[in-house]
Amino acid sequence: GTAGGDGGAGISVSGGTVTVDEDVAVVGGTGGMSEGGSGGSGGTGITVSGDADVTVEGIVNGGSGGSSLDGGSGGSGGSGITVSEDANVSIESYVTGGYGGTGDTGGSGGSGVENSGTGTIELNGTASGGVGGSGETGGVGGSGVENSGIGTLELNGTVSGGDGGLNSEGETAESGTSLSGTIAYSVLESGLTGLKLANSATTVETENGLVTDNTEITLECTYTTLYNMAASVTVGIYNSSTGTTTALDSSYYTYNSTTGVVTILKDAPVTGSIVFTAAGIKKTGTVNITTEDELIEALENGFTDIVINGSISIDEAVTVPNGTTVSIAGGKTITVADGGSFSNNGAITGEGAITMANGGSISNKGTISNNEITVSGGGSFTNRNGGLITTTQAIKNSGTILNDGSITSSITNSGTVNQVDGAAEITVTGTAAVTVFKVSYIVKGVGTAPDAALNVTALPNPLPTPTGSSNYTFNGWFTDSSCTTAAVAGTAITGNTVLYAGWTYTGGYITHTSTQASDGNVPVIVNGTSYNIGTAETSDGVTTVTADQDELTSQIESAETGSEVIVPITTAENAGSGAAALVLQNIEDLDTRNMALTVEVNNVALTLPAGSIDTASVAAALGAENYEEVLVTVSVTALSENTLETALGAVESTGAEPVGSAFSFTVTAEYGGVSVEVMAFGCFTSRTLPIRDGSEITTAVVVEADGTLRHVPTNGTTDSATISSLTNSTYVLIYNEQSFTDAGGTWYEDTINEMASRKIINGIGKGLFAGERSITRAEFAAIIVRALGLPADGTVNFSDVSENAWYAGALGTAYEYGIVNGRSANLFDPMANITRQEAMAMVARAAEIAELEGETATDLSAFADAESVGAWARSYVEYNVANGLIVGKGDGKLDPLSNISRAETATVVLRLLRNAGLIDVRS
16 A cells, blocks of 8 residues: 655756767656555656756656556656756757556656746757556646746747546547646747847746736847847747647737837737747837947938937948938037048937048038037038038038038138028138039939039039939930020039930830820829820820820929829710820829829729829839839720620629719739739729719629629719729629618618618528628628628638638638738638627728728726726727727627627628718718
8 A cells, every 4th residue: 555656867967068969868767666555656857957958869758657556546657857947958859758657547647848947948859748547547648848937948849748548448538738837938930130038037827728818028139239129020829739830810919119018918819839020120219329330230221210329430431311310419429530421311419519530521411400510620511402500509610611501500610611602691700701603403303413513613524414214315414494505514604503404205105006196285284283294195996195204293293292183084985985194103203292193084083092002012013123114004994885785784683773884994004015903002092983864873883804793882972973992993883772671660771771782781581681680700701891892802811711611702801901810820710600899800900991080099998898898809999989880789888798780780881981981871
C-alpha cells in the first residue's frame, strides 16, 4: 500500500549556459512501482531555473510514471522540460513528456514543456505531451506546452498533446491539449525590424476559448531612434499544432498608433499564442531630432512634425517640403555650414535660432517664424516669392539677403540686402536695401515652371527649359502671352520681366476614323460658366467631346472648391450616345479641388464626384508615370436595337415593366495602346435617366450579362430618376409593384411592399413574407449587398460557406467591402440566426459605405441591459441608436443578444437607404 517514489530529474540547471548536443538524450527517472498504492511520478528530463540559458539540440524525455498493482493509480509522467524564474530555453529538436503509469486509474502523461517563469522559451522543434497510462480508467494525455508563466513563448515549431491511455474497454481517454494555461503574448513576425513587446509580462486570461476581459498590450518599435510606433498592427492566433497563424477578426481588437496599445477585447476567440504583425512607420506626431542625419532621415520618411532638440550643423542639401513643420527648441540652433544648403517649403517655428556660416545658404518659399536669424558674412539668404519671414527678433545680416517675398521682421544690415522690385516693403536699418529685378516664367498649365531668376540685369543665358509633357513639344520662351515674339537669351532688362512658354500639342487623346462631323468650338461648363475649350467629333454614331487639357486645368485651378465641371453633349437622336475625353491629370485636378465631373448626353447624365476614381491605381494598372499621358473616356451609350430588346426582355421575364430606354455607362483609361475599364468606384456615383411622360417608376435595375437583374438605389421624380451606384453597367428604369397576403394590416406592410418592389427582399413563396421569422446571418448580409446595389459576385473566404451556396457570391462581396468579418478568420456560421448586435455591426459598416452623415456615438446608459452589449459591438450599437437605425425594443432595453426578424430587417435597411439619401421616401 505504500506509494512508489518519484523519479529524479535527468539534469537540473540553475545558472550559466548549457547546450544538449544533438547526439545526447536526457531522460528523467522512472517513478517507483507500488502494490496497492499509487505509482511514483516520473522525473523531469531537464529542470531549468535561475538565470540559466539552455539550448536543446538532442532528445529530452520526461520519465514514465510508476505502475500500481492491485487497485492503485498509476503515477503521472514527468515533464520533458520545466522552466521557472528568469531562465531562457531554446528547443531546436524534440522534447516529450513521460508516459503515465498503468494502474486501476492510469496516470496522466507529462507535459512536453512546463513553464512558470518570466524568461523566453523559443520552440523551433517539437514539443509533445506524454501518453496517458492504461487502466480500468485511462489516463489523460499530457499537454504539449503547459504555461503559467508571464514570459514570452515563441512557438515557431510543432506543439501537440499526448494521446489518452486505454481503458478496460479498449477506449482512449482524453488527449492532452497542445497549449494549456495562460497564453503569453509573442511576436512571431513583423513588418518592421525591432518590433517587440513593451510589457511582455502581460498575459490574457481565457475561459472556454474566449477572452474574459479587455486586455491591453503595449508594442514598441525600435526600428530607428526617431520613432517607436508602427503605423498599423494586425493580430493573429498561432496554432502550434498546425504551425499556422489565423487572422483574428478586427472587430475583436483595436490598435492605437499614438500610444502603441493593442487592446484585445472581451469575448475574443483566442485559442493560441497571440501574434502581432506590424506594417509601416508611424509618420504623425512629433519627432525629436538632435543631429543632421536624424533630420534628413525624418524628412525622407515623410514625418511632418519635427522638433529640433539639439544644435545641429547642416553641411549637405536639406529640403523641408510643403506641409512639414520644423520647430527649433529654445536655446537650440540650426547652423548652415560652408557648402550646406537649407531649403524651406514648409514652416520653421520655435524659439531657437538659424545661422548661416561663410558659404552656407538658405532658400525659403514657406514660412519662417522662429526667434532669430543671423546671416554671417559669406552666407546667403533668399526669400522667394510666396515666402514669409516673421521672426521674433530683428534679422542680423552681414552677408547677403535677396527678397522676393514678404519679410515683416526688421533687418539690421551691415552686408547686402537686395529687394526685388514689387516685392512687399521691408524695414532695413544700417546699409540700405538695393532694388533689383527678376525674370519669372509662365508655362501655361503644361509641366512645371522654373524658379524665377532673381537679381539679374539681363535674361539668363542660357534660358532654362521647363519640365514639360510628352504630349507637348517646347518651342521656346516668348515675351508675350500669345507667343509671337521670341525671347533672346542675354538681352538686358530694366525691370521685372515675364517670359511665356510656347508649346506644340503632339497627341495623347483619342483619334477617330471615318469622322462624320467635327466642331472645334464646343462649350465645357466650369463652376457655372461656359468656356469654349472642347472639340466635338462624331464617328460611328458616337459624339465625343475632347477637352483641351491646358485650358481645362487652368479653369479648374481657378474654380471654386467643391464646384462642378459639366461636359454637355447634344446628339441628333434623343436617345443618342456620347463621350467626354480628358486626361487622368484632369481627374486628379478635380479631386484636388473636390470638384465633380458630369457628362450629359441630351437628358442622360453620369456624375463622378471627387475621389470616385482611384487615379493612382489606374496609372499603376497601365504602367504610366505621367498622368497627362493617360486618356480617360467617360461614355454614355444608348443600347443598340438588338441589345435593347434583350435587356428589356430580361426585365419583363421577372414580371416587371420597363419604363423607357436602357443606357450603358463606362469609364475607360488608355495608355500606350493598353486600355482598362474602371469597374468600381471609391464612392457612390450618380446617373440621371429621364422618366417617360405619364409613367410611374419603382426603381432602376442593372441588367447583368446573364440577364439577371440587380437593384440599385434610386431617387425617382416626375421627370427624371437619379441612380446611385458603386459600379458601372447597363441600367433601366422599371415599374414593379409587389405585396404579400400575410402582411396586410401589419405595422410593416408598407415597408416590405416597397422593399420587395425595389427588388431588395424576397418572400418565402405563395405570396407570403413571414415577417416575424428570424433571419440568418447569410440572409441579412445578402440583403445589405442588394440594398447597396452591389454585385453578388465576390469570392468566398469562409471554409463553412460552399461556393455553390445561393448566398456565396453576396457573402463574398460583403466581405470584400468590409460589411462582414465572420465568427473567426475562416468561419462565418451562415445559417445561424443573426442577433440584434450582429445586425447592428453590419448596418453600421454599410452606413459608412453609403456615406451616411450621422452621429458617431451615443450614451447607452438609458437602456437597462446596456452592459449585455458585447465589447466588440458597443461602438456599432451606439452608432445605430444615435442615428435611429436599429433602436431599443420599447421596454427600455436594447436586447442585443436576441434575434432580429425579417420585418425588422426590411425596416432597418429601408431607414439606412433613406437616411443616406440614396432613395426617395414613399411610405
